Amino acid sequence: MFEPIEKKKLVDKLNKGVLTEAELVKVLDDLILRKNESLPCQKLLYLQTHSTSVDSPVNGMSIIENGEICLPPEDYDDWPYHTVLDAMKDGWRIIKFPDLSLLYSHPDEIDRILGCEFVLEK
Helix, strand or coil: CCCHHHHHHHHHHHHHCCCCHHHHHHHHHHHHHHHHHHCCCCCEEEEEECCCCCCCEEEEEEEEECCEEECCCCCHHHCCCCEHHHHHHCCCEEEECCCHHHHHHCCCCHHHHCCEEEEEEC
């Protein structure tokens, strides 16, 4: 944060009524920037698989990184993960398992429509 002398100087300016809008905006911008730099951005990985097993082949994926949605390469062989287990070995942690209630409500159709989605985070 700010050095004690800077804080005192800013408070003195505020008390004297000479703190400018530009100085206040700069201080606030610096605080926001420091806060954002100190908080790591969460990464999310969505993996759609053929079944609820972590070693089932992945048939769809997307990664959210630095606030951007990234789709996998077009060629399946170039995908970073071919199973949920591959992603786990790379440090991804499962935060949501597939919703089994969807599978039991329409077992013949739902897997074809939704598949089994795992959500992982780093």
